[in-house]
Structure formats: structure tokens, C-alpha cells
Amino acid sequence: MGTSHAKRLFNREIEGAILAAVCDVREDRMVKAREEFGDRVKRFLTIDEFFADADIDGVIIATPHYDHPTLAIRSFEKGWHVLCEKPAGVYTKNVRLMNEAAAKSGKVFSMMFNQRTNPLYQKMRELIQSGELGEIKRTNWIITDWYRAQSYYDSGGWRATWEGEGGGVMLNQSPHQLDLWQWITGMMPTRIRSFCGFGKYHDIEVEDDVTAYVEYENGATGLFVTSTGEAPGTNRFEVAGDRGKLVIENGDLTFWRLRQSEREFNQTFKGGFGEPESWKIDIPVRGKNEQHLGILENWVDAILNGTELLAPGEEGIKSLAISNGVYLSSWLDDWVELPIDEDLYYEKLQEKIATSTFSKDTKKDVTLDVSGTH
Template sequence: MNKVRIGIIGIGAMGSNHAESLVTDKIPHAELTAVCDISGERLEWAKKKFGEQVKRFHNVDDFFNSNAFNAVMIVTPHYDHPSLAIRALQAGYHTLIEKPAGVYTKAVREMNEVAKKSGKVFGIMYNQRTNPLYRKVKDLMDSGELGELKRTVWIITNWYRPQSYYDSGGWRATWSGEGGGVLLNQDPHQLDLWQWICGMPKRVRAFMDFGKYHDIEVEDDVTAYVEYDNGATGVFITSTGEAPGTNRLEVTGDKGKIVIEDGKLTFWRLRVSERVFNREFKGGFGSPECWKCDIPIEGDNTQHVGIIENWTNAIRNGAELIAPGIEGIDGLTISNAMHLSAWTDRWVDIPLDEDLFFEQLTQRIEQSTFQKKQNDVGTLDVSGTH
């Protein structure tokens, strides 16, 4: 294959950025050949921006039946990711979805099963996996340099959003429009990186406020505690109502501690494992010798372009995916578990009860202000304003 011909479903804010990356040759051996959106205004924009050589479709059926491409990027509202990915994969197209993988794991699990049987290259836009900071932390963990995991803490509160942000679209911050708040809109990257680096927890206890800082129906403040199979623990704190916010990841193992903050990676490295020191030291007060190491970071943070290029290379020559689409369920599982824990006021084991989660989510969708508005007009907005 000389060039991967790509069609994009959803050319809102994010979809149009991906489209422009393709038409400006930022991704070698890839070209934009088609776009699809229910918004006539966005299609007119595409006509003016890309000309007649990029085909435009208002209807998804016509888009999939056009044979105008051999790979599809799905950049639509969250709920549509699994269903559109299933259609694309079953139609024989390589597929890349935006984050999150979906709103509830039950739908994402069905998508993953289709992907595994399709034989097509299936990726997800977890562009933070290209960040050399997080890649280095994963390397230190995977290599055993940090030792056995003991504790992990991520404070990610630099997502501040004013009320006007939420007022900009009736679908924003609603159960029926987005399926969640800060966890599902702002945090999918961090939840993915958290499990990518530290592994999946075995159970979750979460506390969250819904509309604490804003006039919205979904969560805008979350504190969650998790436990891992080996006894390690973790805390995840996030909010869209704090200014100034913090973005600090701290991972502690028995051989030291790693901190990422302000674009720097610092490793407090123990000369001997804390567990070994604890067993062998006989001097009363004391602690292992510790070296503070500023870890050099090499490589570019290629972000979205890097993920698209990697995906197209996987299609063309079998390159290993940085972010396989089937891994999108992992971060979403943690998010779903956090929601279910807060809704039911109890611990939630992982794997979680997917039927119970969907039941609880459905109740909230039915009471959602956006759903009521859509019922009044008899349609649900699925435009590509991601």
C-alpha cells in the first residue's frame, strides 16, 4: 500500500484538526479522501478548506458504502465510538477512534470482540502515550528499576473550566450527551496512563460531587482510592473547579520514588530496597541511602500526529501500535468503577458489574436535561463537535 486513504467521521473541533494534519502532509503515506458529518455547516467548511478532491457525506450509510477510503477515523461524541467502530470494522476498514473508547464498558467489550475478529488495525487516540516523560516512567517500571509497586498518587486538577465552557453546548456535561464529567471528558488520558504504567487495580472506592463548582449534572470533583493485587494502593484526585490546578504523578516502589511535575521527571533512587533495609537494618532510627536523580528525557512528544502516523505505519507495514484500540477498555473500566462506587456508596471490584453500571447510567440518562430537550424535538444530536 503506497498511501493509506483515510475517511473521518465527525469534523468538529478535534476532527478538523486531524483532517488538517492529513491534508498538510504531517503524516507520511496518508491522505484525507472523505469526511462525514451531519452538520451542513461543517461540510461546507470542508468544501472550502479541502476542495472537491475530499468527498463529503452527510449520511453515515453513504459514507461507509462509498469505498472512498480504506481506513476510518471516528471523531464523534463519546456514545457513538463503539457503534461506529463496529460498523467500520465489519465493513472492512482499519479504524482509529478518539478517546474515550466509549461511555460504558459493556458496549466497548462488544467493539473489542468485533475488532479481534476483523483482522483490521484498530487503534485509539491515546496521544499521551507518545509523551517521553510517561514512556520513561513506564520503562522504569517495566524494567524493575523502581521495584515492586507500593503506592501511586495522581493529582490532576489543572482542568479548570468556567461555567461558560459548559454553557457553550447543551450536550456538554450531561449524562445523555457526554456520559460523564471530568472523568470521561478530561481524564481518559490520565486514567489510561495510570493503568498503562502501574497496572489495573483490583477494587475502587470513589467519592465525587456532581455540579459542585458548576451548574452541571455530572461530576466535577473526584477523589478515588484503589487497591492492587499485591497490596499496593493508589489515589486519583481530579477536578474542573480548582485554579490554579496541579498535575503531579507520584509512583513509589520498594526501590525508590518517581515524580513527574512541571514537565520534569525526578527519581529518588534507593541504593538498597526498602524491604531489604527493613529486614536487615539493626540501628534503630535509619533509612536507606537515597540519591535524587534528574532523569534525562529524550525524544519528541508527537501527540495526535504521532498516533496517526503509528496507526498508518501499522496498516502499511505491520508496525506495533502505541495505543491498541482494545486497550481503551482499561481506563474506561476504572472510570466506570469510580462512578459506580460513588453512585452506590460502596467498594466496587474490578472487573465490575457491567449490567449494574449500565442500569445506573440509564437512570441518569433518562433524567438528563439534555435528553429531555432531545425528546422534545424528537432527535439526538450526534454531530462531530468533539
């Protein structure tokens, strides 16, 4: 993703921003950067040199997950604006420190939650937040349409390990959906019970299959199902309320709208068998899904013009809190309350790292072409 963002900036696709410097600890990537960008873009092989000599206003962090908070904090201390790739980090304990550093700096901090630019999800959020759906009763998201072959996991020594990546499908592929889940509904779970398959479909030590059940403060329930081992996959998001049901699937938003609140019908209907009248409405959705370009433009506009952020960086902790809760529940084989015990989570994660017997070529790194994957 770092390569993709750098190319967009270099090609001047984002008005008001230019690519001034890149940093990568891999020499082959710096050779590639010189071939593509020439000497107009400064190149740094070490983080310390980058922070000492890069003449920039803002930084995009697109590194393995553990480094996100550390690099963001150093950037804020330098007085730089920050756009961070998902996830915000691996565990919420140090992401809180990142958020505190952002607040102290007063700089513009955004997360690369590019799915927030999708008009489908924006419209669904609008319908829910406006009260059109009524009180939420249930949420279901099955998102299994990002199949990954073993070669994907073999492409980097850090991938799919507790020490290098900190998790699997919940931390790598699912952050966008976890973010949308809470952003669209406006609700965070209060407790979670999850079941994870670790290395179920691949030769990896982290999870590639998850089923998580959640409960909300208002009594609503939710289900999140995800995997990188199913083909063909499914992407269906369903939210049921007392005024009907919203479904996003196959690029369409459908509203089964009740003429009468289900709760009201339940109390007043005297006919025994029967249900509220329902209208199937194909919701018109207008606008273009700008994805990464949209978030990049929004971040730059916020820096230059004070535009409101679509994906404030401080909100990155919310999706991470859900994934941390999923892991902890699976590790403990029990329910966990949110917010989780952050010290316990960190302790259990360190145990996973310390007791790992998984062997992988940690020197192997291949830069994959992400075009067509999002």
C-alpha cells in the same frame, strides 16, 4: 479534534495517508469542509451515506462518546481500519463488542492515547517495567490543570449530560491519565472507592470533581484526584516502590533511588531511627512528544508496514473500566470490585438518564478551537 485530524491529513503531514472523505451531521461543518478542503474531499451529511459511498481504507472516529463503539463496529464490518478518539466508549459492555469486532475483522485498530508518545511517560514506564523501582507500593496522581469555564460546557448540547456524554471529567478529560496510570505501572486496580462532586463547580449534571482510592492485587494502593474547577491546577504523578520513588511534575522526571531495598532495610537495620540512603536523580529524557501526530503516524505505519501499535485499540477498555468503577462506587456510595458488574453499571446509567431533570439547549453546538489545549 476531528477538525484537527482532518487538517493534518489534508496538509499531508502524515506520510502515506490522504484525506479522502469527511462526515458530519451538521450542515455548517460541511460548508466549512468545502471551504477548507474543496471538492477533492468527499463530504457526507449522514452516517448511512458515509458507510455506503465513502471510498476509504481507514476511518478516524471523533464524535461524542456514545457513538464510538457503534461506528467502530460498522467500520470493521466494512473492512476499514479504525483510529478512535478517547474514550473507547461510555460503558465497557459495548466496548467489549467493539473489541470483538476488531479481532474478527483483522484490521488495524488504535486508540488516540496521544500521551503514550510523551518521552517522560515512556521513560517512567521503562524504569518501572525493568524492575528499577522494585515492587510498587503506592501510586498518586493529582491532575487538576484542565480548568473549564461554564462556556465550555455550554458549547454543545451533548456536553456534560448523562444522555449526551455519559460522564464528566472522568470520561472527557481524564482518559489519557487513566490510560497512562495502568500502562505505566502495568497494574489494574482490584477495587475502587470514590467520591464524586456532580455539578460542584459548574451548572452541569455530571461530575467535575473526583477523588478516587484504589487497591491493587499486590497490596499497593493508589489515589486519583481530578477536577475542572480549580485554577491554577496541578499535574503530579508519583509512584513509590521498595527501591525508591518516581515523580513527574512540571515536565521533569525525578527518581529518588534507594541504595538498598526498603523492605531489606526494614528487616536488617538495628539503629531504631533511620532510613535507607536515597539519591535524588534527575532522569534525562530525550525525544520529542509527537502527541496526536505521533499516534496518527503510528497507525498509518501499522497499516502500511505492520509496525507495532503504540496504543492498541483493544486497550481502551482498561481506562474505561476504571472510570466506570469510579462512577459506580460513587452512585452506590460503596466499594466496587473490578471487573465491575457491567449489567448493573448499564442499569444505573440508564436510571441517571431517565431521571434527569437537567435542562440544556440540545440544538446548540459550537466547534471549539483545541489548539494550545494539549
